[in-house]
Amino acid sequence: MTLDQIKEIVAQGESHTFEFKKSTALLHAAFKTVCAFLNGEGGTVFIGVTDQGKIIGQEVSDKTQREIAEEISKLEPSAQSYLSIDYVPVDNRNKIIFIKVKAGGHIPYAYDGRPYHRVQSTSPKMPQHRYEQLIIKRGQLNHAWDSLIAIGSKPEDLNHDLVLSIVNQAVNNKELPASAINESTSKILERFKLVRDHQIINAAMVLFGKDLPLDYPQCQIKLARFKGVNKREFLDSHHLNGNIFELLEQGELFIKRHLPVAAKVVPEQFRRIETPIIPFDAIREALLNALAHRDYSIREGTINIAIYDNRLELYSNGGLPPGVTLEKIKHGFSKPRNYCIADVLHKCGYIETWGRGIQNIIELCKEARVPKPQFFADDLEFKVIFKFPHSIKPELLKEVEMSRDNLTTRQTEIVEILGKLGEASAKKLKQSIKIALSERTLYRELITLRNMGIIASKGSTTNAVWYMLKNK
Template identity: 40%
Template sequence: MNIKKLKDLIQQGESSTLEFKKSTGQLSSATETVCAFLNGDGGVVLIGVTNNGDILGQDVTDNTRKEIAREIHKIEPSAQIEVQYIPIEKSKHVIAITATPNDHMPYVYDGRPFQRNQSTTSKMSQHRYEQFLVKRGQLNYSWEDYLTDYTIDSLDQEEIHRTITDGIRENRIPASAAGDIPIEILNRLKLLADGKLKQAAIVLYAKEELADFPQCMIRMARFRGLDKLGDFIDNQLKYGNAFYLLKEADAFLQRHLPIASFFKANQFKRIDKPILPVLAVREALINALCHRDYSNRSASIALAIYDDRLEIWNNGTLPDKITLADLKRPHDSLPRNKLIAKVFHARGLIERWGTGTNKMIDLCKKEGDPEPEFSEYTGGLSVIFKFKEPIGTTRQPITPLPPLTNRQKTILAIIESSDELVQIQKIMKELENPPSQRMVQIDLNYLKTQGLIEQIGKGRNTLWAKKPR
């Protein structure tokens, strides 16, 4: 818009589609009107123009631009809003904010809906707001399909290529895609429309934290005790794309879930077993990333570890056709975010549609762990994995002793039955079919490391004694 078109527009006067504001001191009121235009026929707000149509202009600094962007970001859902800075005399500008409506009303600003009546902006009635909601619900237009103004440079291109590599390996993406460039990959995954990135693309591949997507976050905490009233042992907030959040959650779990270590009879190799089935917990995290309600910008995924359980919560309740009881039996897959879920499936992170919760249950049963519990509260879905035993706050990994060999038992008996300190030569004489002295020395060192005997002296003068108890 140039100065001539600006003056022509101002001559029309304030109306149902045009509003004047003297300065950005009225920015909040101006954004309410932008929201009202989105809920109506669209319109333009001019900042730097008096109610009488006099052009005063406005000083524009980087801070001014940030303030305007901050207020516009409070409008939900994401909308088509254009901001122009039109230069006038004396280095001042008139700021033109143009709102273009679509079929995804109602829009809210700072959590409240507004409407335009002639040249007046007012709060929308509850009844009218609910009518808009019903109409929008009938459109069945998913949040992930909305277009953004971000470019491909905002995305992690290595992660995009990794999707193709994983998909080819899983035979879910044709090998011919190996040479695709990022924009071709995004088209293949239906993450582009009219040359613009869909919001699903940002969720999946954002290179860094973006102000427009604060909901791309996971809260992780290790609480001391059985509830949130206990102290934090660790508390983390991580922002980023879905694959980054999954990686960070995996790392957090590895730091705070103990590993039980044990030995099987006749085996010297230690076996490490996590306190929960890793794949079951990972399945719950993937479900949360794929099925959460991303339209709520103030919500996030929450992962909490207590002394007796692990809980994963995501905002967004179950679809109307699925109940909590259905989660424990075969059921239809009704993903809230089909594009996001499709990419996870292509990478082999989802095996089959509608089997995630059943897989969690089967994995827990196989390891003899309690079945996961599912519940809904505060507008979200919770999955709880209970531990067989409380892990405590200072509990160390469980490392049972491997069984002693018959020879080690005999050596231990020789030492414990002696009233004197014992040399290795005496042990060799009392053993039936003694092995080499080196093998006996290995057995003695093992018994010492297990705290069963103690060593006195070094070298040829080494003596062995039973451990005081």
């Protein structure tokens, strides 16, 4: 790096990746920042630059270099390979010392016995819970959590019907030979690399576990539909436990139940076109990514889906794996945290191509002409926000989303009857409708209207009472 290049950087001021120190008298503070850079995305410390951005340099002697080497030795684990130190002359006497730091490969790092992390342009001490979380992750660098033996679990704890179903999908996807369909569960698990030392691993339980034991509380999804745009009042809420495929199914059902679908009949084509407010495929991709790549080592962790009047938020605990940034994955970078889980999902066709998840989500929303989804990631969670093109606040007949012309004659009659009666059972509706129809057809129409967000039901399935959704 040249002096001119340093001047350009210094002119921009301190930042998330640049820090200035006046002299080596502040070497202790400088190495707190070095430690924070190791635990983050890397950065550069310039010694010989004041906080105000004035380049003054300092004398560099053998003693100075020994002092720097001594501070490096206080970094644990060893970080020598992630640091480079250079000296750039300012004048005939003084030099700027710049310490370039790469993101460490064995986080968390500690300096002089304490860990630090980067928060904007500061380097405070890392919170204890975060440090402990990273220590666990570091212990799993050679063996990720999903590849560890499922202590206390046996093949009998797996849903064998589900295993066979997934095998069929993998065969259809040409990822397994047709002969795999007739193989034993133990052989199939070996094909999926879900066995280690003759014992099933955590990935097998996450993927196929039935009645998951208390040892897997993290196999959970929290679903909520809130009234308005904040969390003050629930309209619907569920906490569900299960394997990946069960959680995926329950998450999709909840989303489809609460997101409106605009429907339009094309007479000349004798078919009905349904357009969800956000493409279901985009939300499914986000949910699959969360299920495949979340940090399962956090026992209290979960996946959360929160639906508000103006947006859907989907987030999971654990943030991104070490060395992975949001910008990298937006450009197709792939480093699966849970390789064993992701590999099975890839083989059965749930994940098409690794590294394409976020790009697929963005492209699907762009094609549907809805707002571009937003992505957020930090050390604690990964979040996707889908903003709706308009509010989904319940309104009589959903006038914002569709006109009466979009309903069939039969659907219009059902809506008019409920508008007059206020609420009615399926039996009462069948008696009131002028156009003769079977119970099955009526039920299908009611479900369609409910999915449109026009009507809702209460009570059990057999004794459900249907009513119009009105302004609240």
